[in-house]
Amino acid sequence: MKLWSQYFIPTLKESPADAEIPSHKLLIRAGLVRKLGGGLYTFLPLGLRVMQKLTQICREEIERGGGIELQMPHMHPAETWEQGPRWAATREIMFRADSAGDGKRAPRDPEFVLGPTHEEVITPLVRAEITSYRDLPKNFFQIATKFRNEIRPRFGLMRAREFVMMDAYSFDTTEEGAIKSYQAMKAAYEAFFRRIGAQAIAVEADTGVMGGSYSHEFMIPAEIGDDDILYSEESGYAANREKATSGLVPADLPEAAATGELEEFATPGIVTIAALAGAPYSVAADKQFKTLVYVGDGKPFLVVLRGCDDLQEAKLGLLGFGLVRPATPEEIEPVMGARPGSLGSAKGTIKNEASLAGIFADNAVRLVGNGVTGANKDGFHLRNVNVARDLAVTKFGDFRRVQEGEPDPKSGHPLKLRRGIEVGHIFILGTKYSDKYGAVYTDDQKQNHPMVMGCYGIGISRTLQAIIEQGHDADGVVWPWSVAPFHVLICVLDPQLPEAMDLARKLGAVAEAAGADVLIDDRNERPGVKFKDADLIGIPLRLTIGGKGLKEGIFELKWRTQKDVAKIPLTEGEARVASAVKEAQAKA
């Protein structure tokens, strides 16, 4: 039992100017966190209590899903990362933490980095400690602070530089084993989000180089989320836009017959799809080919799309490059022979085709049939371009960004779109890390094989804020019982009356005995201030004790989610409080 006057809950009437979204405002106003710098926050006592509850529930469910808890260092020797598969790709998001320096490394190279996740630490550990199939599978997890140099930290704990994550890593002998571990974790996540009262949905997510369907993100639907979810209620399909496919291009689409000779025509000054769609050319965007130049692991490659489509960059992950970026204008001309605006992939028109790592065309270009593309000659385009006859395509694939309203790949119904907050991610990694670090096991025939890994993350601190984003009203936070910093708030309107405080302590003890965490508001404040604060901090059950009520022989009981106030006769007080707590626990 805590007394508000002796505790520390600095509530605010106004929200700080940099808080743009409701949950960020409430984090500050309800006295849960305070900002130190961009993306850096102190958890105040109330916020810390919520974090501790989330952590404990998470631990219980991950353990139930097979996880074994350990704790890895936050600071890693840079060499550990240099030996791994994604040093180049992750360098920029990692903070360096150098010592005074031993002079052995070049000053520009980091000596230590602060961990953004821990594949690079757990894999060498498992390599050193586990060698036999008899000791597998294993799934290790921790709940700890992560560091990421986010380009744009924002929305409070949502995208922070320092945040708390549950991260888990499974090691199996076979792919089937890895799928089992994955499914156990998926069930553990579902149980975790259910227990904390968050409506999170699992959506198919980008798998990077892995492919397949073993990547799900857990999303809490919210307007302010950073991710687009395309979904269909009819079929249950739900996918992050990064990964979403649609039924736009039927698999059995017949090849378009060529309609005429390939023909060059002058398009002086025309460098955009929109300009070519306008007079006098009037080539509709869906009759144009868009040719983009990218660089994968240092080698240029082309992506061809319909003029009306956009590239979904994440889908390039399927091509298997470690590091992908758009080519610079200076890099493009020597390869293509023209500047952006006149590029194309028609056979024989690319200046230095041999230097390309490939020409990858989106499936939807097959819908174009015959169209118009750049001639790789500044100021010229080609017409009557037939996909099958004229384009130099290495491989077709799904590279376009799916739009709302396109047919669901499963049912054909129009896909719907909503925004979501990514609170967790589960992923089968395969042998990417075990190959690199030599994490192998010997089977019963004394043969060596790489371990098949999975990785799993839950953003605990982001989840805290997502719960607020999902569960608040005009007056403040509405905590679910299971993670509320306190379950019962006893507002004593006349704390100077000994009988009022005595009753508060007595009812508090009853609630505690039933398993509730109790806060007594014993401050010398006006009732209005106390009620406003009570709503703001969002404690599920409020008991109000006042001198006037005591004279009438009652106190009041009110749920944060309900308007009505029940007058409880003092004679029934203890029993009613105990049963209210039990009722809430049963529902949680």
Ligand code: ATP
């Ligand atoms: P995002 O797509 O939001 O940048 P991510 O894909 O980089 O996240 P993961 O590497 O999969 O995230 O990390 C696991 C979880 O950690 C995420 O699902 C998210 O809940 C949380 N998380 C990631 N980055 C941050 C951050 N900067 N601040 C708070 N939580 C984060």
Ligand code: MG
């Ligand atoms: Mg992610």
